[in-house]
Amino acid sequence: MGRSENSRNRVFQEEENHFVRNMAFDESKMTDPSLIIYYPIKSIDNFHLVTNGDQTETIMEGIAAGESFESSLFKREYEPDAPHYTPRISGIIHTSASKYSLSILKTAHNQSGGCHRFFYNYDNFLPGQGHCIHTYNNEVAGLLTPYLGEPFEVELMEDIVKIRDHYWNLLNQDNRISLLVKFIDTQSGKTEISILNKNQH
Secondary structure: OOOOHHHHOEEEEEOOOOOEEEEEOOHHHOOOOOOOOOOOEEEEOOEEEEEOOOHHHHHHHHHHOOOOHHHHHOOOOOOOOOOOOOOEEEEEEEHHHOEEEEEEEEEEOOEEEEEEEEEEEEOOOOOOEEEEOOOEEEEEOOEEEEOOOOOEEEEOOOOHHHHHHHHHHHOOOOOOOEEEEEEEOOOOOOEEEEEEEHHHO
16 A cells, blocks of 8 residues: 555566565656565565565564564564654464464654554464454544554455455555465465556556
8 A cells, every 4th residue: 555656656576486575666756765665575484474664674584593573573663754653564474383473563653762562473374364454543634643453353265366356445446556465385385476566457
């Protein structure tokens, strides 16, 4: 999702190693790429990551060094994009352990100077059920406030295109940019990725 012209000028691009990165759709219109060009999808061993920022690299480096998802994220905080201070959202699936976790790093009431860190851990996979967490909760007088509460349950279907199209159609048509769905076979490790890019749709 994106509101600015810079944010909306993006597409998801899958690479040969099944990593996915954000790329400018029109390079001539890209201004500051620092907070909007990154890898939202990477994997290492039996860990599959998804994030909304360059904290992907921090988590990857931490796991490679034997650190946990949580300890890696203690090195990071919300984005420095005042006055919104966009929360950093991260998720990890540990396929061999059948576990997954979500995290949000955010401010309190859009005030800088302190980071609130929340981690949600799930010990097993339930058929047809996933969990969702947002960056923002609401917009008040032009200010985007951070997400409140625990992740909420969402429906998962067995068909990757059906899931992709279902959630794409639920998104605000003006602000949606790209949507990615990744299927992971927890037994074989095989992955499948399906992407919708508004700029290429």
